[in-house]
Amino acid sequence: MRPFISNIMFCLAFLLMLSMSAAAMPAITCHCFTERSFNPSQPALADPYFLATIQNSFFAVLFNVDKKMIVMKKQKGISSDDLWIAYWVGMKAGLSAEGLLQTRQVKESWREVLSPFAIPGKVLGDLFIREMKGEGSSFRLAEMAVDELLLSKKLIGEAELRALRKAGATHQELIIALLIAGKTSQSATQHYFTVKKGQKSWGGLLQEAKIGSTQIQNEISAMLRDRTR
Numbered sequence: 001m002r003p004f005i006s007n008i009m010f011c012l013a014f015l016l017m018l019s020m021s022a023a024a025m026p027a028i029t030c031h032c033f034t035e036r037s038f039n040p041s042q043p044a045l046a047d048p049y050f051l052a053t054i055q056n057s058f059f060a061v062l063f064n065v066d067k068k069m070i071v072m073k074k075q076k077g078i079s080s081d082d083l084w085i086a087y088w089v090g091m092k093a094g095l096s097a098e099g100l101l102q103t104r105q106v107k108e109s110w111r112e113v114l115s116p117f118a119i120p121g122k123v124l125g126d127l128f129i130r131e132m133k134g135e136g137s138s139f140r141l142a143e144m145a146v147d148e149l150l151l152s153k154k155l156i157g158e159a160e161l162r163a164l165r166k167a168g169a170t171h172q173e174l175i176i177a178l179l180i181a182g183k184t185s186q187s188a189t190q191h192y193f194t195v196k197k198g199q200k201s202w203g204g205l206l207q208e209a210k211i212g213s214t215q216i217q218n219e220i221s222a223m224l225r226d227r228t229r
Contacts, residue, residue, distance in 0.1 A: 038203035047202045051172040057217045058175045063087045081142035085110060088145035093119050111135050146171045160189055176202055182223045183209040
């Protein structure tokens with residue numbers, strides 16, 4: 001019986017080691033979408049792809065970076081929230097976004113990353129500084145950064161943005177709704193609730209607005225250019 005018990009103990013120890021190793025590994029975000037085109041018979045099937053690629057395209061145009069670089073960083077485990085924070089803070093404060101991201105990988109919070117720079121409130125906003133010093137989550141700091149960008153680029157009004165956030169709109173949903181709204185006679189709010197109520201899919205709305213996958217980057221560039229004139 002002893003060899004049998006020893007084998008069981010060995011297997012348990014091996015499984016424990018595997019679970020510990022898995023826990024220590026950084027989270028990997030998969031961007032390998034199997035569905036990348038609108039299918040009328042399954043209208044929402046490609047929505048995850050549309051939401052992700054439009055956010056990545058918006059980010060790439062806004063910060064003048066390569067979209068492939070964004071995808072690669074996410075695949076390596078860097079969160080979308082940390083990307084938004086690093087590039088927004090870098091743009092506002094004149095700091096290296098890449099340097100901030102590297103520091104973030106070895107620090108517990110954005111407070112630890114940013115506090116040494118003593119960035120004044122007038123640069124990032126008093127609310128952001130207060131949230132950051134209070135050890136606000138990356139989710140909340142990224143939300144504040146994205147909201148500031150959407151407002152400063154005049155892509156949406158403050159009241160509409162506040163209402164959509166209260167309704168649960170994500171960064172991805174806000175950006176795709178604004179893109180479609182710019183090509184139609186309906187507002188971002190109308191498009192958002194049309195999808196949330198299950199009346200249409202994001203892919204279906206993109207098709208109705210005549211925004212093809214190959215046109216997304218150009219459409220986003222045009223949207224930002226038109227609103228900042």
